[in-house]
Amino acid sequence: DVKVTQSSRYLVKRTGEKVFLECVQDMDHENMFWYRQDPGLGLRLIYFSYDVKMKEKGDIPEGYSVSREKKERFSLILESASTNQTSMYLCASRTGTISSYEQYFGPGTRLTVT
């Protein structure tokens, strides 16, 4: 079974702190994604990566950056956390094969910024 793990289930940070969210997948997937999930807004794509050291902006990249130094690991960075970044963050991965777009999600990190 594909396994996508995230470093924390719950995280509380203060405004202005630098925050790192880590995601690791064990299926050698080329593509990895970061979403945030807010009530009534569904899942919104922040950033994605289709290869090591490659990254692409999603729909809401402002205030975030990412890092992918190894194929299995994709990190989301909040350079200076703000209260409007309080949300559920979901990481996902999928194979690069174009015929299969199924995404596998991690358990999520609920981040609260105070």
Next chain:
Amino acid sequence: GQQVMQIPQYQHVQEGEDFTTYCNSSTTLSNIQWYKQRPGGHPVFLIQLVKSGEVKKQKRLTFQFGEAKKNSSLHITATQTTDVGTYFCAGIDYKLSFGAGTTVTVRA
């Protein structure tokens, strides 16, 4: 850019009844996917539809892709308490765009 709209946002269903949730895209999609997220859980892939007019069934769930590949529906028959959760559609043109989801609650 591509937008995927999903209705209704909430669906309250009596156990044993049927219901349908709808997904509409502003652009023509290459594929559409459906995911289910149980309360407290993460989205889990249900199915992918690729062909115009395609219909697929999974037990009590019937998924349909519109002829113009701009809309889709999920129909659940004889709703059970295990159907509780949020159902998302996700449309693909050059990337995957999720709808806001339909959150389903079931009255026993």
